[in-house]
Amino acid sequence: MSDSNFDLAVGVGGDALDSGLQKAYELHRDAFRGSVTPDPIEGTAYTFAWDFLDAPALVLTPPDEDLWNEMIKADGVTALPDSGVLQFVAQRLQADCKVADTALPRVTGKVTVALRLTLDGGGGITAVPLGVWLENLPDGPTSIIVKNVVVPTLLTQGTTLLKGLKIPAQNLFGQTVALNVVRVDVIPTHLVLASTVTTTAGQSPAARPEPVDWPTDKQVFTLISKGLLTTLLTASVKHYENTQLAKGDKTIQYLASARWDATFRQAVNLTVGADPTTASAGVDIDWHAELDLVPLSPDGSGGCALSKAGHES
Numbered sequence: 001m002s003d004s005n006f007d008l009a010v011g012v013g014g015d016a017l018d019s020g021l022q023k024a025y026e027l028h029r030d031a032f033r034g035s036v037t038p039d040p041i042e043g044t045a046y047t048f049a050w051d052f053l054d055a056p057a058l059v060l061t062p063p064d065e066d067l068w069n070e071m072i073k074a075d076g077v078t079a080l081p082d083s084g085v086l087q088f089v090a091q092r093l094q095a096d097c098k099v100a101d102t103a104l105p106r107v108t109g110k111v112t113v114a115l116r117l118t119l120d121g122g123g124g125i126t127a128v129p130l131g132v133w134l135e136n137l138p139d140g141p142t143s144i145i146v147k148n149v150v151v152p153t154l155l156t157q158g159t160t161l162l163k164g165l166k167i168p169a170q171n172l173f174g175q176t177v178a179l180n181v182v183r184v185d186v187i188p189t190h191l192v193l194a195s196t197v198t199t200t201a202g203q204s205p206a207a208r209p210e211p212v213d214w215p216t217d218k219q220v221f222t223l224i225s226k227g228l229l230t231t232l233l234t235a236s237v238k239h240y241e242n243t244q245l246a247k248g249d250k251t252i253q254y255l256a257s258a259r260w261d262a263t264f265r266q267a268v269n270l271t272v273g274a275d276p277t278t279a280s281a282g283v284d285i286d287w288h289a290e291l292d293l294v295p296l297s298p299d300g301s302g303g304c305a306l307s308k309a310g311h312e313s
Contacts, residue, residue, distance in 0.1 A: 011221045048095070054091050067112065086114075087112055111134055116128045181194070182194055258292075261287070261289075
């Protein structure tokens with residue numbers, strides 16, 4: 001990724017995203033249900049509760065024109081943005097609404113939410129709900145409350161709950177690596193997040209032109225800049241400084257004995273090659289070896305040091 005203006009890009013395909021949502025649904029079931037009680041409206045209290053009866057899915061395309069026209073829009077939204085739009089689809093969403101002490105009929109049906117992923121300027125991702133389509137919308141007064149109270153309230157709550165999502169800093173080989181998301185792409189096959197990286201050494205490559213196409217032939221792909229790769233390789237090598245590589249001795253009775261040890265001290269001038277699967281560095285290893293030759297004698301007496309060799313940095 002030598003021609004990019006970011007350090008790390010990760011693309012996740014639709015099937016992988018849905019598999020991840022299914023796993024999250026199985027492991028964290030309570031995260032897919034909840035309730036909210038907003039401020040009273042003209043003195044009337046409302047309580048909304050929801051429960052996803054199946055794992056939701058993501059569709060990495062905007063809703064088509066017909067579906068968008070049928071959606072209940074968020075405040076201030078009239079048209080679909082040009083980029084970053086996807087659909088959150090729940091095949092069976094169970095919703096309950098209580099007006100004061102009166103419970104409205106329970107609604108269960110398919111729900112599609114149009115979302116736009118945006119950046120907040122501080123390395124965070126915000127998913128902004130744009131509109132909602134509801135299957136099995138009840139008739140009569142309940143329909144009016146759902147359209148004009150329930151859905152707008154949940155859209156507002158969704159904007160607040162999903163604001164400023166960030167990727168936590170990671171510790172790799174003693175380096176704190178902070179990811180600052182600078183680009184979100186929603187394409188028909190993948191959701192892509194691209195980040196610049198700041199380490200404890202303060203290293204981040206200079207900006208360069210962006211690549212034209214993402215490598216979408218894999219369900220999941222990762223691109224890493226040569227600058228970040230060099231930083232992480234240097235940190236990983238430093239992690240093993242002053243590590244003993246080998247130590248031992250061997251004796252052949254009446255013939256010879258040998259002793260050896262080697263310690264890795266450091267690697268210097270580590271450079272990632274034009275082919276980023278290769279790298280080179282100067283390696284400093286302290287080593288010491290001795291070989292004693294024992295003359296052949298029945299009692300094994302005698303002996304002389306045949307050779308000694310070593311190196312120290």
